[in-house]
Amino acid sequence: MPDNRAGQPSTEDHGGRGEGPVSVTIAYIAESAGVSVPTVSKVLNGRSGVSDETRARVERLILQHGYRKPPKNRSNLVELVFRELESMWAVEIIRGVERVARKNRIGVLVSEFGLHDTSGTTIDDTVGRRPRCVLSVAQLSEAEREQLRARGIPFVVLDPIDELPDDVPFVGATNWRGGQAATRHLIGLGHRRIAMISGPDHAFCLARLSGYTSALAEADLPVDPRLVVKTQLTREHGQAAARELLSRPDRPTAVFTANDMQAVGVYQAARELGLRVPDDLSVVGFDDVPAVAWLDPPLTTVHQPLAEMATAATELALALGRGEELPQVGLEIATTLTLRESTAPPKEQ
Numbered sequence: 001m002p003d004n005r006a007g008q009p010s011t012e013d014h015g016g017r018g019e020g021p022v023s024v025t026i027a028y029i030a031e032s033a034g035v036s037v038p039t040v041s042k043v044l045n046g047r048s049g050v051s052d053e054t055r056a057r058v059e060r061l062i063l064q065h066g067y068r069k070p071p072k073n074r075s076n077l078v079e080l081v082f083r084e085l086e087s088m089w090a091v092e093i094i095r096g097v098e099r100v101a102r103k104n105r106i107g108v109l110v111s112e113f114g115l116h117d118t119s120g121t122t123i124d125d126t127v128g129r130r131p132r133c134v135l136s137v138a139q140l141s142e143a144e145r146e147q148l149r150a151r152g153i154p155f156v157v158l159d160p161i162d163e164l165p166d167d168v169p170f171v172g173a174t175n176w177r178g179g180q181a182a183t184r185h186l187i188g189l190g191h192r193r194i195a196m197i198s199g200p201d202h203a204f205c206l207a208r209l210s211g212y213t214s215a216l217a218e219a220d221l222p223v224d225p226r227l228v229v230k231t232q233l234t235r236e237h238g239q240a241a242a243r244e245l246l247s248r249p250d251r252p253t254a255v256f257t258a259n260d261m262q263a264v265g266v267y268q269a270a271r272e273l274g275l276r277v278p279d280d281l282s283v284v285g286f287d288d289v290p291a292v293a294w295l296d297p298p299l300t301t302v303h304q305p306l307a308e309m310a311t312a313a314t315e316l317a318l319a320l321g322r323g324e325e326l327p328q329v330g331l332e333i334a335t336t337l338t339l340r341e342s343t344a345p346p347k348e349q
Helices: 026-033 037-044 052-065 090-103 123-129 142-150 175-188 203-218 235-246 260-272 290-294 306-321
Strands: 077-082 107-112 133-137 155-158 170-173 194-198 228-230 254-257 282-287 300-303 330-333 336-338
Touching: 026 037, 026 052, 026 142, 037 052, 077 090, 077 123, 077 306, 090 107, 090 133, 090 306, 107 123, 123 142, 133 306, 155 306, 170 175, 170 306, 175 194, 175 203, 175 254, 175 282, 175 300, 175 336, 194 203, 194 235, 228 235, 235 254, 235 260, 254 260, 260 282, 260 290, 306 330
Parallel strands: 077 107, 077 133, 133 155, 155 170, 170 330, 194 228, 194 254, 254 282, 282 300
Antiparallel strands: 300 336
């Protein structure tokens, strides 16, 4: 008698090595039924909020494929994954995650992989720990996302650097509006030659740059390509870019940077060239990491609410883990301009 299950996934798990049939996952059941993973989770757990027709369709697929819920041996942990822990804003993110974790009586595990040698740490290790949910700072590759989905581990990308597929939950910031607000502030002080030290061609850097050009356009100011420098998001690269910009005879009177570390480099370049901030040069950064309030002078910068973003991302991930239907998978939290002492009206040149 022919096996009418041929071509269908198996409930056996072959570890993703390509041996034998593909394992049945909650994501596969959801895709086959034309519903979301949280909807399948509701059916599996006997929760309300699912129509009779949908429930019957999902139950039929569960029975057809012999799907079994993974054992409830999840660790009572939120895993926070960084690609790089050596950043000044990591503490702000951890603080935001811990706030929600404490309220829900769960622990927080911080791990790092991707940029440094971390003893071969990969998403496989995260999956093996079976956390309640995963928060990833920066990006998760498509393969990593599929690994988490296959094990029914909900995840949220925090502060994504690039555009994500529509079905990937994320929490970010209003980068475009932040760039616009910073540039509007400098224009309002009377600056007309405003440089921007931007970053690599990631979505968040391009959004900040677009906000800068938009503010210039609405003030009928031309975008001078000689005043826009794209470089890495480090102090050293910010210093080198500023040194080049400020050595010109028609130097800018103000500089907006894509992040605060670049702005620190601008301070150093200005000091090398005998320029004073803000008397000779106004500077605006982006991020508002705590240390920039202690610069001399304290830095005017766009505040990126990292702790609030981390709090929202954790709540979103836990809600996904409970099988809740969400009104939207993406959330952007508003940036604000923090005025300090690094900006002033320009001198007559």
